[in-house]
Amino acid sequence: xxxxxxxxxxxxxxxxxxxxxxxxxxxxxxxxxxxxxxxxxxxxxxxxxxxxxxxxxxxxxxxxxxxxxxxxxxxxxxxxxxxxxxxxxxxxxxxxxxxxxxxxxxxxxxxxxxxxxxxxxxxxxxxxxxxxxxxxxxxxxxxxxxxxxxxxxxxxxxxxxxxxxxxxxxxxxxxxxxxxxxxxxxxxxxxxxxxxxxxxxxxxxxxxxxxxxxxxxxxxxxxxxxxxxxxxxxxxxxxxxxxxxxxxxxxxxxxxxxxxxxxxxxxxxxxxxxxxxxxxxxxxxxxxxxxxxxxxxxxxxxxxxxxxxxxxxxxxxxxxxxxxxxxxxxxxxxxxxxxxxxxxxxxxxxxxxxxxxxxxxxxxxxxxxxxxxxxxxxxxxxxxxxxxxxxxxxxxxxxxxxxxxxxxxxxxxxxxxxxxxxxxxxxxxxxxxxxxxxxxxxxxxxxxxxxxxxxxxxxxxxxxxxxxxxxxxxxxxxxxxxxxxxxxxxxxxxxxxxxxxxxxxxxxxxxxxx
RNA sequence: GCCAAGGUGGCAGAGUCCGGCCUAACGCAGCGGCCUGCAGAGCCGCCCAUCGUCGGUUCAAAUCCGACCCUUGGCUCCA
Numbered sequence: 032x033x034x035x036x037x038x039x040x041x042x043x044x045x046x047x048x049x050x051x052x053x054x055x056x057x058x059x060x061x062x063x064x065x066x067x068x069x070x071x072x073x074x075x076x077x078x079x080x081x082x083x084x085x086x087x088x089x090x091x092x093x094x095x096x097x098x099x100x101x102x103x104x105x106x107x108x109x110x111x112x113x114x115x116x117x118x119x120x121x122x123x124x125x126x127x128x129x130x131x132x133x134x135x136x137x138x139x140x141x142x143x144x145x146x147x148x149x150x151x152x153x154x155x156x157x158x159x160x161x162x163x164x165x166x167x168x169x170x171x172x173x174x175x176x177x178x179x180x181x182x183x184x185x186x187x188x189x190x191x192x193x194x195x196x197x198x199x200x201x202x203x204x205x206x207x208x209x210x211x212x213x214x215x216x217x218x219x220x221x222x223x224x225x226x227x228x229x230x231x232x233x234x235x236x237x238x239x240x241x242x243x244x245x246x247x248x249x250x251x252x253x254x255x256x257x258x259x260x261x262x263x264x265x266x267x268x269x270x271x272x273x274x275x276x277x278x279x280x281x282x283x284x285x286x287x288x289x290x291x292x293x294x295x296x297x298x299x300x301x302x303x304x305x306x307x308x309x310x311x312x313x314x315x316x317x318x319x320x321x322x323x324x325x326x327x328x329x330x331x332x333x334x335x336x337x338x339x340x341x342x343x344x345x346x347x348x349x350x351x352x353x354x355x356x357x358x359x360x361x362x363x364x365x366x367x368x369x370x371x372x373x374x375x376x377x378x379x380x381x382x383x384x385x386x387x388x389x390x391x392x393x394x395x396x397x398x399x400x401x402x403x404x405x406x407x408x409x410x411x412x413x414x415x416x417x418x419x420x421x422x423x424x425x426x427x428x429x430x431x432x433x434x435x436x437x438x439x440x441x442x443x444x445x446x447x448x449x450x451x452x453x454x455x456x457x458x459x460x461x462x463x464x465x466x467x468x469x470x471x472x473x474x475x476x477x478x479x480x481x482x483x484x485x486x487x488x489x490x491x492x493x494x495x496x497x498x499x500x501x502x503x504x505x506x507x508x509x510x511x512x513x514x515x516x517x518x519x520x521x522x523x524x525x526x527x528x529x530x531x532x533x534x535x536x537x538x539x540x541x542x543x544x545x
Numbered sequence: 546g547c548c549a550a551g552g553u554g555g556c557a558g559a560g561u562c563c564g565g566c567c568u569a570a571c572g573c574a575g576c577g578g579c580c581u582g583c584a585g586a587g588c589c590g591c592c593c594a595u596c597g598u599c600g601g602u603u604c605a606a607a608u609c610c611g612a613c614c615c616u617u618g619g620c621u622c623c624a
Contacts, residue, residue: 035562037562039549042549043562044562044563058624059624060624061624062622062623062624064622067624068624070623070624071624072624073624074624075624078624102622103622104622104623185548188548188549188619188620189547189548189549190547190548190619190620191547191548194546194547194548194620195547195620195621211621213621214621225622228622229622255621255622256621275624276624277623277624278549278550278618278619278624279618279619279623279624280619280623280624281548281549281618281619282548282549282619282620282621283619283620283621284621284623287621306549306550306624307624308550308551308618309617309618309623309624310624311617311618315617315618316617316618316623316624317624318622318623318624319622319623320622320623345557345558345571345572346557346558346559347558347559349550350550350551350558351550351551351617351618353557355556355557357556357557357573357574358556358557358573360573361556361557361572361573361574362573364572364573365571365572365573368572368586371586371587372587375586375587408559412562414559414560416558416559416570416571416572417559417560417570417571419571419572420559420570420571420572421571422571423571423572424571427587427588430586430587430588431587431588433587433588434580434587434588435588511582514582516582516583519582519583520582520583520584523583523584523585524584527585532585532586533584533585534584534585534586535581535582535583535584535585535586536581536586536587537580537581541586
């Protein structure tokens with residue numbers, strides 16, 4: 032089945048056709064000037080699942096995700112800590128943090144994480160090309176893109192140059208030819224008032240200026256938009272397949288990227304533009320500047336990666352989503368349901384061997400249906416919520432199978448006793464191969480594609496602690512057999528207080544660490 | 546003002562591209578039953594929707610067309 036995506040360039044659903052052997056994906060990454068928040072992580076996670084799906088679908092994916100490490104906001108924080116002596120020091124600090132969070136969220140590694148500061152020569156080359164082609168001009172050491180020189184200006188955002196011109200104040204134009212022209216290169220360092228605007232501490236009489244580089248137009252810094260064009264072309268190609276970014280970047284950032292890139296190469300910059308919806312709290316977007324954010328660090332600490340991912344995967348990438356404690360609680364329920372079903376399937380599988388003769392056709396059909404429905408959903412513009420529903424239907428089939436079967440082979444006659452347990456009527460042994468396939472489905476679709484980590488936080492037998500819990504449960508089982516329920520319940524409560532969740536079942540107690 | 550996205554049950558959120566299988570998915574919350582010594586989990590079932598408003602097209606509309614109302618995002622810090 033073919034993959035179709037909603038292309039924000041054309042505002043239409045289109046069949047996805049890659050241009051070459053490799054699918055070239057560029058993700059508009061983070062400006063590393065502050066702690067990233069859950070809004071950023073939503074983009075990362077959706078971009079992650081999209082590339083994981085392409086990979087799973089058999090494409091070779093080259094995934095580039097940049098770090099913007101040259102920015103006024105970063106420069107403004109120089110000196111805030113003793114070790115932050117330069118703009119690069121601040122950037123380095125945040126980049127290493129972000130990489131740690133990305134790992135924490137179980138994001139698959141991108142192929143390359145390029146940084147602006149390492150691509151100044153490419154940026155200068157691109158600016159020179161634009162000047163030579165008559166699309167850009169120099170003024171007092173700065174270089175601007177002339178929006179009137181590019182016929183398609185506005186294709187992505189549907190903005191008209193005239194409208195943009197009309198809203199600009201006449202004196203706002205300054206040294207630019209048109210108010211809508213944007214900087215490719217800015218002369219000199221960061222101005223003191225820009226530093227003051229973004230600084231979180233008082234710089235006194237000696238504000239930092241940020242780093243500057245030598246260029247044909249004198250010392251200066253690259254403009255905001257040119258970096259993505261330069262890095263996309265350097266690490267991917269003049270024409271890439273998919274460009275992913277947040278909805279708030281459509282204008283001006285992505286519009287300007289298209290203008291400068293296509294003006295320079297004469298080629299289409301990106302064939303498919305995917306824009307992710309923004310995360311909101313209390314009906315406004317979560318953003319650093321509004322101060323209403325929940326950091327990735329805090330969220331990882333409080334909820335863990337699987338709950339966070341489940342939360343994001345309960346809406347489509349293009350929709351906006353509202354963050355709330357209630358929504359996170361729901362995500363937690365959803366995730367635990369999946370996880371419990373997976374754990375139970377693994378336990379059941381361990382309790383029978385591959386010679387078991389049960390074949391539960393319902394379970395096996397459910398596995399096939401899950402693959403089919405999941406694939407159809409993901410191919411339908413990465414409809415992760417529908418795909419999650421497919422996984423949910425698998426848990427239902429697995430749980431039903433587990434309810435109706437036991438670990439004892441059907442050589443036992445109904446009503447027979449095995450140890451303290453009685454074989455319920457009409458029960459047969461687990462379907463080993465059916466369960467195996469269900470487990471593999473959880474691992475491939477839930478694990479490989481959705482990046483959920485089954486098993487890692489739930490393994491019961493983790494060293495000494497696990498052994499001790501086993502021991503306690505043996506004692507408790509003896510109590511239960513003797514009818515000493517009061518003590519058994521006390522022990523279960525005490526274990527729960529310690530974060531060990533005990534559940535009794537036909538096959539004896541199971542437990543897991545919270 | 547200009548541009549874009551959206552308005553579906555208590556909450557959340559698919560379905561809208563390609564009209565009929567939508568008497569509206571998967572969930573969360575709530576209720577009942579089964580199971581269990583109990584609890585939890587699980588299973589089965591139930592409750593809650595004139596699909597923003599008005600009009601049009603059609604044998605048939607949540608889905609197409611028009612108008613209007615409301616919300617959110619962008620309009621050179623933004624994922």
